[in-house]
Amino acid sequence: xxxxxxxxxxxxxxxxxxxxxxxxxxxxxxxxxxxxxxxxxxxxxxxxxxxxxxxxxxxxxxxxxxxxxxxxxxxxxxxxxxxxxxxxxxxxxxxxxxxxxxxxxxxxxxxxxxxxxxxxxxxxxxxxxxxxxxxxxxxxxxxxxxxxxxxxxxxxxxxxxxxxxxxxxxxxxxxxxxxxxxxxxxxxxxxxxxxxxxxxxxxxxxxxxxxxxxxxxxxxxxxxxxxxxxxxxxxxxxxxxxxxxxxxxxxxxxxxxxxxxxxxxxxxxxxxxxxxxxxxxxxxxxxxxxxxxxxxxxxxxxxxxxxxxxxxxxxxxxxxxxxxxxxxxxxxxxxxxxxxxxxxxxxxxxxxxxxxxxxxxxxxxxxxxxxxxxxxxxxxxxxxxxxxxxxxxxxxxxxxxxxxxxxxxxx
Numbered sequence: 001x002x003x004x005x006x007x008x009x010x011x012x013x014x015x016x017x018x019x020x021x022x023x024x025x026x027x028x029x030x031x032x033x034x035x036x037x038x039x040x041x042x043x044x045x046x047x048x049x050x051x052x053x054x055x056x057x058x059x060x061x062x063x064x065x066x067x068x069x070x071x072x073x074x075x076x077x078x079x080x081x082x083x084x085x086x087x088x089x090x091x092x093x094x095x096x097x098x099x100x101x102x103x104x105x106x107x108x109x110x111x112x113x114x115x116x117x118x119x120x121x122x123x124x125x126x127x128x129x130x131x132x133x134x135x136x137x138x139x140x141x142x143x144x145x146x147x148x149x150x151x152x153x154x155x156x157x158x159x160x161x162x163x164x165x166x167x168x169x170x171x172x173x174x175x176x177x178x179x180x181x182x183x184x185x186x187x188x189x190x191x192x193x194x195x196x197x198x199x200x201x202x203x204x205x206x207x208x209x210x211x212x213x214x215x216x217x218x219x220x221x222x223x224x225x226x227x228x229x230x231x232x233x234x235x236x237x238x239x240x241x242x243x244x245x246x247x248x249x250x251x252x253x254x255x256x257x258x259x260x261x262x263x264x265x266x267x268x269x270x271x272x273x274x275x276x277x278x279x280x281x282x283x284x285x286x287x288x289x290x291x292x293x294x295x296x297x298x299x300x301x302x303x304x305x306x307x308x309x310x311x312x313x314x315x316x317x318x319x320x321x322x323x324x325x326x327x328x329x330x331x332x333x334x335x336x337x338x339x340x341x342x343x344x345x346x347x348x349x350x351x352x353x354x355x356x357x358x359x360x361x362x363x364x365x366x367x368x369x370x371x372x373x374x375x376x377x378x379x380x381x382x383x384x385x386x387x388x389x390x391x392x393x394x395x396x397x398x399x400x401x402x403x404x405x406x407x408x409x410x411x
Contacts, residue, residue: 001069004043005097006051007089008060013051015039016093018101023094036060040067050100052076053108061110071110074099078106111231118202118228119270125195125221126272132188135181139165142174157185199224200344211322213340214332215315216291217283220344222276226319229273233324239317245269246277248313265309274312281311288376289331290383291315297387331379333372335364 007014008031015026029039043049046069051057053073061071074096099105111119136157143151148168153160165178203209203220212223229246236242243249247268254260267274285295291311299307322329342362346352353362364372 001046001048002044003097003101004047004049004068005093005095005100006049006060007092007096008051008054008057009089010056013060014089014093016090016097018097023097025090025093031056031060033063036063040064043068045069048072048100050074050096050105052079052096058110058116072100072105073108073110075106075108109231109235115228115231118224121195121198122221122225122228122272125192125199126275128188128192128195132185132192135184135188139178139181142170142178143168146170146174157182196221197347200347204341204344204348208323210341211326211328212319214322214329214337215280215284215318216287216289216329216332217280217315219340222280225270225273225276226316227323229270230319230323233320236320239320242320243313243316246316247271247274248277248309248316277312277315278308280315281308284315285311288373289380293380293383293387331376333369333376335368335372338362339364 003018004026005016005018006029007016010031012028012031013036014028017024017026029035040063043064045067048070049061049064049068050072051060051074053076057073061073065071079092079096079099096105139156146168151161151164153164155161156165162182165182170178199220203213203223206227208227209220209223212218212226213220218226230236230242233242236245240249244266245268247266249266251263251266252260253263281295284291285308286292291314294314295307295311298310302310318329321327339362
């Protein structure tokens with residue numbers, strides 16, 4: 001068995017081979033499909049190949065995988081920490097193969113094709129939304145430069161807002177900027193709509209994605225971003241591993257006999273998933289249920305921003321249990337979940353049912369929403385009582401008055 005290291009670049013791969021404890025250079029291989037196929041065919045069935053997880057590394061790994069025993073994608077940040085003072089392509093290839101042979105290589109999980117599709121579409125949508133935000137910011141900058149009052153409408157880029165923009169007196173060059181930005185916003189809206197439709201189709205066809213929709217504040221984009229980051233839930237043995245992977249765990253510094261100091265969240269891992277989780281947490285913190293009570297409890301001690309991040313972390317923990325046990329969220333509002341799914345069906349081109357409902361009503365009446373809100377308020381009250389009882393027991397005060405259970409607390 002041999003260990004083969006590839007230092008991957010856009011146009012070529014530098015090769016190093018370890019055989020019987022001796023490392024030698026194997027030259028360069030052009031990063032084209034034909035050359036890589038020939039290189040993979042020259043390897044043995046028991047060989048192990050390692051390369052850093054860079055832009056084209058996943059596709060190179062897919063070409064080599066059928067010809068060897070194992071292909072490992074290495075974490076570039078961890079490999080960089082082990083790099084010596086001198087750095088060349090040959091030294092990098094030698095380092096990779098030595099780390100693989102010694103068993104100290106920080107490996108990166110290789111996603112399947114469906115997970116790759118989710119990640120690419122979420123990444124593309126994020127870039128489009130950022131471009132759209134830049135265009136909108138340019139319009140706001142034009143209004144500020146020309147001392148225009150705030151718009152009398154909520155959405156400056158809606159129908160009424162655009163009428164208001166058309167009535168504003170602006171210099172000719174500023175008017176050209178506004179019109180160009182509006183055209184760009186319209187184009188980006190169309191591109192985002194195409195991706196949203198594709199994500200809706202994936203969500204409707206996937207049981208885990210539909211299950212994640214039962215979480216409060218979660219839509220198809222949030223569910224796809226989260227599941228795309230997770231991939232296979234079995235690779236996270238505990239919820240804490242998933243929280244750490246998504247970068248929602250606090251940094252810890254401790255040395256000697258000094259107590260541990262906890263800082264800001266690490267922000268490691270996929271930023272797109274972390275961003276949508278925080279957005280979902282803002283919504284969940286304003287919706288009746290245990291998560292709102294949890295947000296308020298943390299906000300009293302640490303402030304609203306930290307409490308929102310704590311809710312995002314709580315959503316990740318709940319999602320881990322839901323995906324691991326294949327169960328929906330316990331406090332989900334059934335009518336809202338049905339409406340989410342129906343909107344996704346309409347987005348994918350499903351037939352309208354106006355005048356031909358029949359069976360279960362999808363969009364519930366106000367009375368049903370009120371009943372579900374009352375159930376959510378009861379769950380929130382139960383959570384507050386549970387926390388109050390737990391805090392009293394932790395302080396050594398014994399059983400709190402009016403506890404839900406008369407049995408002695410387990411502490």
